[in-house]
Amino acid sequence: MTAHLPALQVLVPLGCAPLCLLLRRFRTVTWLVFLLAALSSLACAVLLATRVDDGPLHYEMGGWPAPYGIEFVVAGFNTPVLLVVSVVAVVAAVYARRSVGDEVDDRRAPLVYTCLCLTLTGLLGLTVTGDVFNAFVFLEISSLSTYALIAMGRRRRALLASFRYLVIGTVGATFVLIGIGFAYAVTGTLNMADLADRLTDLDGNRALYAAVVFVFVGLAVKMAVFPLHAWLPAAYGEAPSAVSTFLAAASTKVAIYVFCRFAFTVFGAGLVFTTMPVGEVGLLLAALAMLVGSAAACFQRDLKYLLAWSSVAQIGYIVAGISLATAAGVSAGYLHVINHAVIKGALFGAAGLLVLRLGSARLDDLAGLGRRMPWTFAAIVVTGLGLVGVPPTAGFASKWALVSALLDAGAWPVLVAVLASSLLALVYVGRIVEAAWFRDPPADLPADQPRAPVSMVAAVWALVLLSVYFGIDASLPGGLADAAAAALLGTGGA
Amino acid sequence: MIGTHYVYWLLFALMMIGLYVVISHGNLLKKLIGLTLFQVGVFLFFISIGKVDGGSAPIVSDDVETYSHPLPQVLILTAIVVGVATLAVGLGLAVRIFETYGTVEEEDVLERDTTP
Numbered sequence A: 001m002t003a004h005l006p007a008l009q010v011l012v013p014l015g016c017a018p019l020c021l022l023l024r025r026f027r028t029v030t031w032l033v034f035l036l037a038a039l040s041s042l043a044c045a046v047l048l049a050t051r052v053d054d055g056p057l058h059y060e061m062g063g064w065p066a067p068y069g070i071e072f073v074v075a076g077f078n079t080p081v082l083l084v085v086s087v088v089a090v091v092a093a094v095y096a097r098r099s100v101g102d103e104v105d106d107r108r109a110p111l112v113y114t115c116l117c118l119t120l121t122g123l124l125g126l127t128v129t130g131d132v133f134n135a136f137v138f139l140e141i142s143s144l145s146t147y148a149l150i151a152m153g154r155r156r157r158a159l160l161a162s163f164r165y166l167v168i169g170t171v172g173a174t175f176v177l178i179g180i181g182f183a184y185a186v187t188g189t190l191n192m193a194d195l196a197d198r199l200t201d202l203d204g205n206r207a208l209y210a211a212v213v214f215v216f217v218g219l220a221v222k223m224a225v226f227p228l229h230a231w232l233p234a235a236y237g238e239a240p241s242a243v244s245t246f247l248a249a250a251s252t253k254v255a256i257y258v259f260c261r262f263a264f265t266v267f268g269a270g271l272v273f274t275t276m277p278v279g280e281v282g283l284l285l286a287a288l289a290m291l292v293g294s295a296a297a298c299f300q301r302d303l304k305y306l307l308a309w310s311s312v313a314q315i316g317y318i319v320a321g322i323s324l325a326t327a328a329g330v331s332a333g334y335l336h337v338i339n340h341a342v343i344k345g346a347l348f349g350a351a352g353l354l355v356l357r358l359g360s361a362r363l364d365d366l367a368g369l370g371r372r373m374p375w376t377f378a379a380i381v382v383t384g385l386g387l388v389g390v391p392p393t394a395g396f397a398s399k400w401a402l403v404s405a406l407l408d409a410g411a412w413p414v415l416v417a418v419l420a421s422s423l424l425a426l427v428y429v430g431r432i433v434e435a436a437w438f439r440d441p442p443a444d445l446p447a448d449q450p451r452a453p454v455s456m457v458a459a460v461w462a463l464v465l466l467s468v469y470f471g472i473d474a475s476l477p478g479g480l481a482d483a484a485a486a487a488l489l490g491t492g493g494a
Numbered sequence B: 001m002i003g004t005h006y007v008y009w010l011l012f013a014l015m016m017i018g019l020y021v022v023i024s025h026g027n028l029l030k031k032l033i034g035l036t037l038f039q040v041g042v043f044l045f046f047i048s049i050g051k052v053d054g055g056s057a058p059i060v061s062d063d064v065e066t067y068s069h070p071l072p073q074v075l076i077l078t079a080i081v082v083g084v085a086t087l088a089v090g091l092g093l094a095v096r097i098f099e100t101y102g103t104v105e106e107e108d109v110l111e112r113d114t115t116p
Helices: A002-022 A027-054 A079-103 A109-128 A132-151 A157-187 A192-199 A206-223 A232-238 A241-275 A278-298 A303-323 A327-358 A374-388 A394-409 A412-437 A454-472 A475-489 B006-024 B028-049 B070-101 B106-114
Strands: A057-060 A071-074
Touching: A002 A027, A002 A057, A002 A071, A002 A109, A027 A057, A027 A071, A027 A079, A027 A109, A071 A109, A071 A192, A079 A109, A079 A241, A079 A327, A079 A454, A079 A475, A109 A132, A109 A241, A132 A157, A132 A232, A132 A241, A132 B070, A157 A192, A157 A206, A157 A232, A157 B006, A157 B028, A157 B070, A157 B106, A192 A241, A206 A241, A206 A278, A232 A241, A232 A303, A241 A278, A241 A303, A241 A327, A241 A475, A278 A303, A278 A412, A303 A327, A303 A394, A303 A412, A327 A374, A327 A394, A327 A454, A327 A475, A374 A394, A374 A412, A374 A454, A394 A412, A394 A454, A394 A475, B006 B028, B028 B070, B070 B106
Parallel strands: none
Antiparallel strands: A057 A071
């Protein structure tokens, strides 16, 4: 049983998806099925994380040996991602029951849980797979179910947001497919470890350069790296709150992990960062993403759009760390993947609470509500300070790691962008605080509003407390991030 | 170069035509047509990688010495399924957009959102 954990990690959510569809008459049961899928993936992820200390785990799908069959690999570089995705899935599941019930009509609610199961399957599969074509298939499973989820947003704009994401997302995934085709053409293998072995003999092959470019441009769409981020604000802003909580925390993070996996353990750091200027391009785009994302966030009128633009900037921090291709840089990138997932999950969750109470998350509608909804706004402020990077929040820990990695590498222009982006983050978090506490509430505000559901508040506060804990004691995420960086850069890879 | 690799030139031309249609057209259905063209170009690219000169279809037979590589064809079978699913979701969304806005032109949809 325990030998099959890498497969169960993916197969349980996959099996739960059709179950949700079959049981669609019973809305609460479908929610329970999704919660069980999330809990089981968390259990698998925790068990796997405790086992990788002795070295990477290889699982042969269907008993076919590695270069021919599809292989699942669990090692230091993907356990942090598995943990992040499954923890966020559990929180989103607890959160979803009341949130989906409020924002999506009853007939469609079971379909939301079906698609959430499929998204979870895709993201986890993308994380554990050791086969490049299998990675493409999981990428499309998660993407297709994401398009459907975004389209179930409560406003009609969600439809166009979803359609636009579908078009650009499919172009991105197809670019990845072209890149895989080039890599396959020059090596004749699809297994990641086998590819890495065979590519070392192919120095200076132009088809290989094309493969690197196509794969990374395609992944950049999924990572929402500037200037390929255009789909993200509308997609996260219009999706149902439970969905944006899950996606904002998990989906771009998995794409970032896949980027690391390809860069370090398939193409190799020598080819990607020394022969080809991926590191320089990454640093440049990351710096632009920080400035543009944070600046655009300052001008948003809707809280969910503001948070989505802030995600564009925060992805810039992560990409900057990874583009350095040093142990400190990659570790800082992973640390921020973990911390940002927790912080942004909590913030989108809090925005969902506001949508539930007010029917909107426009900043103008938040006027004077700080005293009416102290818990929700306290959550927003605590995690918002994490976005800025104020000590002792989780955001400070990862930003500190990133700044010291940038200092070591002497990347001064990027450091300036990090500081400027942090100041801009202070502005946009300040706008929320200003609206909530320093403006007068509208006179016609009904005196007794319905209370926020306990399950949603508990889910949001679980993430808030986790982010505070990671700020005070960063040993758990820091240890995971260091192990990931060591597995990617050292010989302990695939 | 062109003489021996003309297939790749043709297929990349097909992909770029598809991509150009996606970018240049505001009609959502035309975007989906372009997207499908682009994907089909990639599928053909994969299959042409697997072609061996003088190779027969990869069905085991005593008369045949050389076979074309079957694996790319199998991969593309999967990718075609993915492509069909994408097209289905895309068309489904286009139908919903038409039902909601009464148009499938991107500009008109945006206009109707800004003037409620």
